[in-house]
Amino acid sequence: MISNPIIQRELLGMLRTRKAVMIQLLVVAVLAALVIFRWPTDAMADHSGMQAQQILQLFGYGLMVSLVLLAPVFPATSIVKEKRSGTLALLLNSPMSSWSIFFGKLVGVVGFVVMLIALSTPAAAACIAMGGVNPSQMLALYGILLLLALEYAALGLLVSSYAATPDSALRLTYSVVLFLVVITLGPYQFFQGNVQGPALEVMIWVRCLSPLPAVMQLMGHGAVGAQGITSDVNWVMQFAILSGLITVASACWTASRFGSKIFDKSRAQGKITDEQSANVQIYRRIMYLWFFDPQRRSGLIGPLTNPVRVKEFRTRKFGRAHWILRLFGVCLILSLGLILMTTMSTMSWGAATLGGIVVLLQMALIVLVTPSLASGMICGEIETKSWQLLQATPLSTFTIVKGKLTSAALTLVMMLMATMPAYATLYLIDDTLLTQIANTLVSLALTAVMALMITAAISSMVSKTATATAISYTLLVGIFLLPMLVWLGLDAPFTHATVEKALMISPLAGALKLIEVPQFVDYALIPLNWYIQAVVSVVSFIILVIRTWQLSRPR
């Protein structure tokens, strides 16, 4: 296995990148900080092991979140990059079997993640040394993390084998990973206590797709969110089974593609509805309501329209009308589903719970969608060498940036608008909530602007879309979720004041506070949370303008 040349090339290639060094240094720094700040300095010994458990919780959740964010980065781009540069064809043409190629890639990318996990062992040992943490508990945690790394690497490689570009592979992999980590928790969370029998079993297994319940059980948080319902499910074991199955299935699927399948694809012929038979034309016009037909011959760009904006819509996979309609539809269905469940009294949700769910949904949309809309904004043009074509036109830098920003913003607004009916329901449930709803909408708008500006600024600072996408996702998820990790550690080990300071930077916490979700009402987050978002947006915008100006001027 170790003689597999792909392992050496993948792993060494990865370790030689600046990105890899930065990630390793970051992990070491964070874990060292954890030990330094939480190592007991009191004269009194903690015989109960409480302090060690608190550190283990931070350590466990932090490591899991880091893995969820970092594990997909390298596998997601691994195959698609080789496919585009032509080296995959050379590999497939070599005497290496498809399984050797797959394992070479898998071990290569997982190797790096395993190294990151290994970097955490001194902190883990320190945790055990404090007493109160069972070594088997720590081993189980490492087992879950290893399975997690393997699963996401296998999934990333599978997505990468289908993707056309590295950034689309990253987007899709992150969407799959976030679906597996977060969305799979939904059914059990919402329907527990109301469903019995096989349906409950299915929901439990769906929940086990996420590593969170397994890690929570290990950390002693198994009952959090259970609403008093006791359960004897072995979340760790069920997660291990599912994770192993997904890894094996993804591996078989990907290896089976390492043959003619991966390249056996004809060029799109660009069939136009107008040139097809009368029956096909009628069918497509009805099915796609004419305007949304992707095969329709589009009209010319209007005189008052920013051509860059139209170009952005047309070139973006999800920018075409039929895709926007689909995304709008999905958001609308989610929103209407929430309304239905509330009004039909399926769930005994109050206004605050419904509001909290809507805010979570919208924030998840912003985090998921914004990098995919804006990460290729500037670097995508430079990467495809079309930036110099834009420069050779009379379009000013301002027009180019405006066109790009408005196209991303419009798509984002349309998707967020689809979730608005839930707010109307909220108002119908309790008409005194009007001010809170209005404030939440302000917070939402600020968050969307901030996410867009951060992503656009990153796009202007790096040279590759895939890098911009990975950095944007990591940064946004970090800004939104890391303060929530601190919030999880309220009173153990963090004080109210520390949690409040951490939540100040999280747009999610700000919005949850405004919609008066009980767990957040005690924190004074607004208006400082808004100011921080506004300042970050303005600074990002300035960076975007300066960088774009630098790229546009003759050198």
Added chain:
Amino acid sequence: MASEVVVQTQNLTKRYGDFTSLDALTINVTRGSILGFIGPNGAGKTTTIKILVGLSKPTSGSASIAGVDCVSGAKQIKHLVGYMPDTFGAYDNMRVREYLDFFGAAFKIPRKQRMKRIDEVMDITGSTYMKDRYVEALSHGMKQRCAIARTMLHDPQVLILDEPANGLDPNARIDMRQILLRLAEMGKTLIVTSHILPELSRICDTVAIIAQGKLQAFGTLSDIMRNLSQKRQFEIQLLSGDNVGQVEGLVKQGLGEEAEVESYPAEAMVRITTTRTDDDLARLLNALTKMKLGICQFREVVQDLEDAFLSVTGTGRKGAHGMEKASGPVTNYAKTNAE
């Protein structure tokens, strides 16, 4: 009456720190002509082009197109020049017609005119049949046609095409040649870079050869060939390699030190580069045949643009016999004034 000069550079120089990418380039290109801009990789061609289209600033010197300075009038230049870089710059998920529509709108061509203009340029470049195809799915030849159509959209006076024939198959190359000649007939001024020199020699009126940032030769193709042909090349083919040394000695004796003589015993051949007249050569041939050394051929090697290029850039020639041949001093052919 002298032709109108459209593209003019005067002592155009570009330096990056200590490195001089372009060194006092002075060229003039007249309206309706095709300039073949050739040079080895890293010679300074793309730097010149980028200055001409306003994407780069010269360190010193000036460049103008139709009287508009390329630095101070960068905005006007964009309307005067159609630029086709050596990379296509494809946008995914966009059809050819939409692609051209975008660039038409970027050049602020009114909608009605734009529709007509898109049809026109697609007709000129023979790309009408691909109007509904996705640009990323086009073959290389199709992309080059599409790129020329894009370059012509705003009806520029000057078209600057970086490697338009690169990677094309023979048929597509012939088509590309026809398209470029058609554009010149329409009164467009073309600056074309290419590494496929025989291709370029068939269409260019003027040639500029650049190496290490310096202009090595400039003028009409016939001027350069005439300068080059002051030194003609001949090959003496023998029946066997045994007498090659003797023939080499006789040639050196007959033509003097001025002639460069090289012998290839394995090929049974002697190569001569000389400025001597036909009379001198006739006398030499007469003397050689009298010696009965088994000479079966005495032939002149026809010089083409490739020879001119190799000669003036001093890169030597990889002969048919696999031998590296050093060329003569390049300055002999340099002609730095277009007039």
